[in-house]
Amino acid sequence: MSLIKELMNALQILPGVGPKTAQRLTFHLLQKDKSGGQHLAEVLQTAIKNIRECESCRTLTERDVCKICANPSRTPAQLCVVETPADIIHLEQATDFKGRYFVLHGKLSPIDGVGPGELKLNRLVDLLVECDELIIATGSTVEGETTAQYLSHLAEQGGIKATRLAHGVPLGGDLEYIDNSTLAHAFASRTQL
Amino acid sequence: MSLIKELMNALQILPGVGPKTAQRLTFHLLQKDKSGGQHLAEVLQTAIKNIRECESCRTLTERDVCKICANPSRTPAQLCVVETPADIIHLEQATDFKGRYFVLHGKLSPIDGVGPGELKLNRLVDLLVECDELIIATGSTVEGETTAQYLSHLAEQGGIKATRLAHGVPLGGDLEYIDNSTLAHAFASRTQL
Structure with missing residues (x-):
């Protein structure tokens, strides 16, 4: 398999990327933005190697304990x-x-x-x-x-x-577009102004 | 900058990838498909390093002369x-x-x-x-x-x-959806059945 084909296949692991998009991405990376592609490859490798779960809260982080858990003001x-x-x-x-x-x-x-x-x-x-x-x-x-x-x-x-978390009408949302269960919930949980 | 943030930024060099998509891709790569991500990083690096223009036709290839130009039957x-x-x-x-x-x-x-x-x-x-x-x-x-x-x-x-290349009505295309210049061209270049 040619290297170009291999790159097209490798890109298809990304969610939402099919053969057509993979081809477009491949030629973009190889023709338009080689340095960006090189940087992406390096960061991706470093991230996959170093990022793990925070020992306390289990979010993804490159440290043992993430920034939020390590912050004494939280x-x-x-x-x-x-x-x-x-x-x-x-x-x-x-x-x-x-x-x-x-x-x-x-x-x-x-x-x-x-x-x-x-x-x-x-x-x-x-x-x-x-x-x-x-x-x-x-x-x-x-x-x-x-x-x-x-x-x-x-x-x-x-x-x-x-x-x-409260349920209800999303901000900026027209009542017309809200589903029945959300609307019923918002109505029942109405608050006094 | 955290490594996760860095990966999100690096992914945004891809055409059509904004901050939201970059975040989704990042978590996909780090949580769901580490091995695919690792493979992608390696192939991308190899491709960027090795792929260049064919000496004859100038398409992208990892060889000096691409498969098509090197094929004696063409x-x-x-x-x-x-x-x-x-x-x-x-x-x-x-x-x-x-x-x-x-x-x-x-x-x-x-x-x-x-x-x-x-x-x-x-x-x-x-x-x-x-x-x-x-x-x-x-x-x-x-x-x-x-x-x-x-x-x-x-x-x-x-x-x-x-x-x-010939211009005309695309196959499977309804006349209704074809722009005027294409239709005029197709009409003028009509062929005998």
Whole structure:
């Protein structure tokens, strides 16, 4: 197989990249931006070699303990549980949360054989010792809600307050485009002005 | 800058990849497909190091002379001129052309200061010596047509037949969706059944 063909195939591991896009990317990398491609190859290799899970919160990091967990100004009293490391980036950009995180790397899904053991939730239990509030920021899918239910039980057993992200009308969202269940939830949870 | 951030930035050299997609690709590479990522990095590096232009037709290849030019069963009597190496792949898939190619790596565009000198068309002249038919397969843009015009003059001077890809209704295309100039051209060039 020619090297060009090999590169086209290798690029198709990327999500959303099929044969046509792979061909376009290949010629871009080889013709238009060789130095960028070289840099990408190097960074990708270094990242794959060095990035691992934070020993405390399990997000991805090149250190033993990630920046957030190592930051003494962030309180362990508030612990926000998320499904993926990307969720942390999202929350950090959107909020001024000053507590810590815990990454589930998945969600409970009995149907797929994912139970508390598979998610290694015992590591979460250790963190709950220092914690006053467990903020459950899993998604609003069936598995996300199941996981939230389980986590709130866990918090209850430890005598810790459990909270969940609010559901409702997205900001800037027209009521016309909102699905029925969200609208029903937003209506029931209406707040006084 | 963290290594994750660095990888996100490096991925944004890819055409069509913005910050959001770069983040998705990053987590895919670091969480879901480390071995694929490692392979991609290695192939990319090897390709950037080894792939260069074919000494004869100027397509991209890891050899001195590409597979097509080195293939003795492909006749130098028919020479097909294309804008990019990707066009060769496309033509090879679509046709049973048994001649050779020449890659312009661009098109004539006086407005951008791209003349015959910039495209190094003197290398094309050498190939014309062995050639009976020059097939001009540049695109149907203004620059593509200008280039075709110039190339057909060049062929004329050498006493070589110049041909151009046919214009007309795309196969499977409804007349309703075809632009006026294409339709006018197709009408004027109608063929007898």
